[in-house]
Amino acid sequence: MKKSLARLDLNLLFTLQILLKEQNVSKTAKKLNVTPSTVSKALKKLRDWFDDPLFVKTPQGLRPTPLAQSIEEDLAEWLQMGSQILEKRGDEVPNGVHFNLVMESPLLLIMFNQLSQSIYQKYPDAKVKVQTWDYDSLESIICGNADIGFSGRESHPRSKELLDLLPYFIDFEVLFTDLPMVYLHKDHPALLEEWNIDTFLKYAHINIVWEKSESWALDEVLMEIGLARNVALTMNSFEQSLFMAAQPGHNMFTTAPKYCQQYVQHMRFDLVSLPIPLDKEYLDKLLTPFTMLWHKRNGHNPKIRWLRDTIKSLYCS
Template sequence: MKKSLASLDLNLLLCLQLLLQERSVSKTAKRMNVTPSAVSKSLSRLRDWFNDPLFVKTPGGLHPTPLAASMEQDLADWLQMSHQLLDKPHHDTPRGLTFELAAENPLMLIAFNTLSQKIYQRYPQATVRLRNWGYDSLDAIIRGEVDIGFTGRETHPRSRESLSLLPWNIDFEVLFSDLPRVYLREDHPALQEEWSLDTFLRYPHISINWENSDTWALDEVLQESGLKRQIALSLPGFEASMFMAAQPNHTLLATAPLYCQHYNQQHGLKLVTRPIPLEAALLQKLAVPFTLLWHKRNGHNPKLIWLKSVLKELYGEAFLATLQQEIGR
């Protein structure tokens, strides 16, 4: 017999979604600010209502049954739509909104103060949460934990980070395209030599660990020509690589997006840039489209539509023009 939705406490669906995310009664209880006993009772009621065990205990935590697993995406969509309904304003400025952002740093930091001020002007009581873009950020967008992501992808045809390989339920918009540069301190010995591919490869390199990898499209392009750079230092982000490149008494080179020059100027890092010494056709394989990413279910979310417009204003044509001026120097 088909059960009526009226017979189900909708709060139980929130509990179910969190159990699917956490795979743990205690972690779910912590997120709901209730006792583990209360979550266990809710799970028992859910099992009765769906006539399914929903989860099986394993050494690695709770494992969802096929029925529970099949509901995970639908639950995320339903809860997101519920939030959107609750956000419908009874007045011009909804209160208590939360903006969950995952962004590549230092890209977001360049204009984050301006962005946050715009958010607070529009939504005075909003909360803004910014997390670093990481290997699990796409999954966080899909789960509904992140509203929007802002990060670089890759154009190399064999890259795992190509826009064409994004999950079907992720929408995107490219705001600008960046061509990475080589960063080195002002008195680096390479500046006394002819800037060539041989010079570039002679010195040790700083790499960053991006999406759980120490290499990127540059290494693919070099490998195609039978070449390889020496990665002497791997760091967690561009800020750290810029900081280390600026330190004295070493010969390390850093390779990072051109926009990092803005970050360097803001923080007084004495670095100069040089182009990656490759032919134009190969350089185009290194172009990085910096992209806004969001779940399709948020396509009509007023909060996200407004946020995307602000990000496009901050990182759109004017930002691209500044990058083009930097390239021309």
């Protein structure tokens, strides 16, 4: 028979959260400033409610049952909602909050330190998992394995990465817009020539695979005007392509987002950057909206709303 929530003392859930963290009745009692007997009585009520022992005794202390483990994260988020409702009465935040993020690299390497400091300042006991954006990342957001994704999309009307082509149940917000640049070694012979489309196509290119595709909007634009790049080397990431472009002794260069200038500076690569030598009407088709994405079901989740607001405050242009 389904039990009514109105019959459950919600203070018991807070006790359960502390028990899950401490896994010890005495330590939990100390945290709550009550007697161990009070905690034991609360645990008995919780066991009756959930019809599960919740914890079993071991030589190392209390060990959560599979049911208790399965509700730990949901409990933290549920209590977080309660704490936000009562925010004007105090500044307590729940323990054990988890954040699962997928972010484009090397943007991840540039941005995440500042974001992580904000997370741990707000949620000192947070558990944060960050993965690099790849072909399966959107599916991770859809399935609930990732809270928020952060990646560049494309503007070219024939691109499969248009924001308009995202599933209807994915919400998004553009944080800033980037335009790809050309990165080449400081001693590259192209720097001694006039920088135009002929020079750009004269030399071999280092390309990357993006979401299992070896072509991108630049190739579509060049095709429109009857041109094509000579791709001599294809790699898996911007970091790899920039690393190879920075090596002396070859005449290849690569294209990567403008924000990679920060990464190049940080890594002290011997690279200079130049604009892609195309007219504005074509460059506009290469604009890259760097976008925060989340599932509609999380639109009112307090944890994710806080995370979205924090990311916007740090990185919106």
